Amino acid sequence: MASGASVEQNMQKAAEYRAAVAQRGVKNLINGEWVDGAAEFTTSSPIDNSLICRVAEGDAADIDRAAQAAWEAFPAWAALKAKTRRDILYRFAELIEENAERISLLESLDTGQPIRFMSKAALRGAANFRFFADRVEGARDGLSLPADDHLNYTIRQPIGPVGVITPWNTPFMLSTWKIAPALAAGCTVVHKPAELSPVTAQILSELGLAAGLPPGVLNLVNGFGETAGKALTEHPHIKAIAFVGETVTGSLIMQQGAPTLKRVHFELGGKNPVIVFADADLDRALDAAIFMKYSLNGERCTSSSRLLVEEPIYDEFVEKLAARVEKIRVGHPLDPATEVGPLIDPGHLAKVQSYVDLAEEEGAVKAFGGGQPAGLESGNYIRPTFVTQATAEMRIAQEEIFGPYLIAIPFEGEEEALKIANGVKYGLTAYIWTRDVARALKMAHEVEAGMVWVNSQNVRHLPTPFGGVKSSGIGRDGGDYSFDFYMETKNISIALGDHPISRLGAS
Numbered sequence: 001m002a003s004g005a006s007v008e009q010n011m012q013k014a015a016e017y018r019a020a021v022a023q024r025g026v027k028n029l030i031n032g033e034w035v036d037g038a039a040e041f042t043t044s045s046p047i048d049n050s051l052i053c054r055v056a057e058g059d060a061a062d063i064d065r066a067a068q069a070a071w072e073a074f075p076a077w078a079a080l081k082a083k084t085r086r087d088i089l090y091r092f093a094e095l096i097e098e099n100a101e102r103i104s105l106l107e108s109l110d111t112g113q114p115i116r117f118m119s120k121a122a123l124r125g126a127a128n129f130r131f132f133a134d135r136v137e138g139a140r141d142g143l144s145l146p147a148d149d150h151l152n153y154t155i156r157q158p159i160g161p162v163g164v165i166t167p168w169n170t171p172f173m174l175s176t177w178k179i180a181p182a183l184a185a186g187c188t189v190v191h192k193p194a195e196l197s198p199v200t201a202q203i204l205s206e207l208g209l210a211a212g213l214p215p216g217v218l219n220l221v222n223g224f225g226e227t228a229g230k231a232l233t234e235h236p237h238i239k240a241i242a243f244v245g246e247t248v249t250g251s252l253i254m255q256q257g258a259p260t261l262k263r264v265h266f267e268l269g270g271k272n273p274v275i276v277f278a279d280a281d282l283d284r285a286l287d288a289a290i291f292m293k294y295s296l297n298g299e300r301c302t303s304s305s306r307l308l309v310e311e312p313i314y315d316e317f318v319e320k321l322a323a324r325v326e327k328i329r330v331g332h333p334l335d336p337a338t339e340v341g342p343l344i345d346p347g348h349l350a351k352v353q354s355y356v357d358l359a360e361e362e363g364a365v366k367a368f369g370g371g372q373p374a375g376l377e378s379g380n381y382i383r384p385t386f387v388t389q390a391t392a393e394m395r396i397a398q399e400e401i402f403g404p405y406l407i408a409i410p411f412e413g414e415e416e417a418l419k420i421a422n423g424v425k426y427g428l429t430a431y432i433w434t435r436d437v438a439r440a441l442k443m444a445h446e447v448e449a450g451m452v453w454v455n456s457q458n459v460r461h462l463p464t465p466f467g468g469v470k471s472s473g474i475g476r477d478g479g480d481y482s483f484d485f486y487m488e489t490k491n492i493s494i495a496l497g498d499h500p501i502s503r504l505g506a507s
Contacts, residue, residue: 010115010334014105018052021106026055026198028062028222029205031069032215037062037222043198046112046342046380047332055198058221060231063190066219070161070188071237073216078158078186082137089133089184092211096126096176099207103200107172108333110199112342112380115334117296118170125176125204131462132184132482139185139483145491149499156487158186159263160239163232165225165253166201167244168194168344169299175204178242179218181482187240190219192232194245196344198222225249233257240264240485244301246400247426247471265475265485267301267467269400270428273421274304275411275443278312280433281455286317288457289406290324292431294384297340298404301472302429302451302458306397307408308417314410318388321408322367325386328404330373340404342380349380352403355396356385364390364407392420400426414439422448428468429458450476 005013026043027034037056045052058066077085096103100122107118142154164178171193182189193201205220221228233241233256240263243253247268254264274292276285292304309317333341343349356370369385384404390397396407411417421430430449434440444452450468453459460466463479475485 004336007332007335007337010105010336011332013101014109014334017102017106018109021199022051022053025053026202026222028056028058028066029202029209029218029220030062030066031073031219032209035062041195041224043110043196044345045109046344047109048378049346049380052110052199055195055222058192058223058228060227062221062223063192063228063231063235066190066221067161067232067235067237069216069219070190073214074158074161074188077188077214077217080186082139085184085186086133086136088212089129089136089180092180092208092213093126093129093133095207095211096122096129096204099203100126103172103203105334106203107170107197107200108341110197111168111171112333112344113170113296113299114338114341116336116338118333121170121173125173128173128176128462129180132180135480135483136184139487142489149496151494151496152491154489154491156185156483156489159486159488161188161190161237162240162242162486163235163238164189164191165229165232165241165243165245166191166193168196170296171197172200172204174244175201177477178244179204181477182242182486183213183217185483185486187486188217188219190221190232190238192221192223192228195222195224229253230256233262234260236260238262242485243267246402250473263485265467265477266473267477268428268471268473269402269426270301270303270468270472271306271398271400271424271426272302272304272429272431272449273306273308273447274431275308275417275421275433275447276310276313276317277417277434277436277439278310279435281435282313282317284455285433286320286324288431288433290321290328292457293406294325294328294340294404297343298384298406299344299402304429304431305401305406306420306424307406308411308420309408310417311410311412314408318367318386318408321406322386322388325384325406326368328384330376330381330383340384342376343382343403344380346380348403349382352382352385352401352405355399355401355403355405356382359387359390359394359396359407362390362394362396364388364394364396369405392423398424414443418443418446422446425471426468427470428472429453431457
């Protein structure tokens, strides 16, 4: 895999893949055919902001054609024998594995994510398809609910064509996370990837066709949220929208889908706490806090962006953490030694840097970070940042920064820890470190988050529910929780005999 190769080998292979993409460009896929958009835009590499390729820019007319194709393909795909659909998804997973090097190298070029993480993300995409392929045959299963006079049983049926809108941070893996269960459920899909990282979405669609997906089952329309995205969320043929992104956009999508009563699934922003008590295994808590904030360039919704440390160990813990942050390797994302690469684009770099400046204005202490590392000024690089002596009310403690930026807040006791942890509008994840079992359970129950990890970093188990509360989202992914979104539950009631029926109008 690319993560085990040298930087020179990775760059040579990436240049070959990049040249092929540049020659062809990124197209839209509508009803099984690769087509240009109404216009074009470009995607650039965060490494040096150089052009990767031109991208077809879809508009409302392109979305309409894609939605129509998904609508027409839906009945046959939904009626396809479950084993046939299962085998197509298995083949899809195999093709992802066979193309994992190409996917991971291009994703690193397009997003700036280090290859050490992207090589695994491609394989996780294959695992997502294989996981849901295993569940195709049971996706429609329901419950037997007998009563005295009737036999009630439920079945699940695919909801119809769905729209999938995916983000720019780990686009390939997160696309599979949505598209795999939709296809397994029997839905057809119109996919609109983020305009900042569109390259691997085309590969995903290519592999779907090669795996045997019929025309119209998986459609791809590139473009911008204000045009293609809005048209997708408003289209009457699209019955549901699965969206991963920031909270303000999620609110807009809900408004746009309201007139057609669209079902929505949102995985939105986070300002997640990692709560470290004095009795915790501090070495492991230190490793987890650093990994969950600075991996994937800090551009992940589940990152532990607020470090809450109990007073007796606060000074020692933050001192050790600051020393580790200073040693994080920032560099070219295709170098296997790199731990933090460039941020997605210059605008996002400026945003993250603005919070470095804001920390000092608000009275916090910058222990380390901010600014561009020497020799990397041509790309969107920033030194990993660690801020201490923050308070819960500061903007840096309330707003999602979405970069390699961690703040530390001291607390005294469980009650204050919970007050700080719950004192934001978000509620995606929480991480709790303590050896006290009763405390761990109490905190896990009372913290406002859709997911809680105790004495652990984020370790994803695919059958478990994934999602947040408050402004962090609506709905759950994972296992059968995904099918609850992509399928309708129907109850069927059969009379078992001649039960009484009231007779109106009878003499």
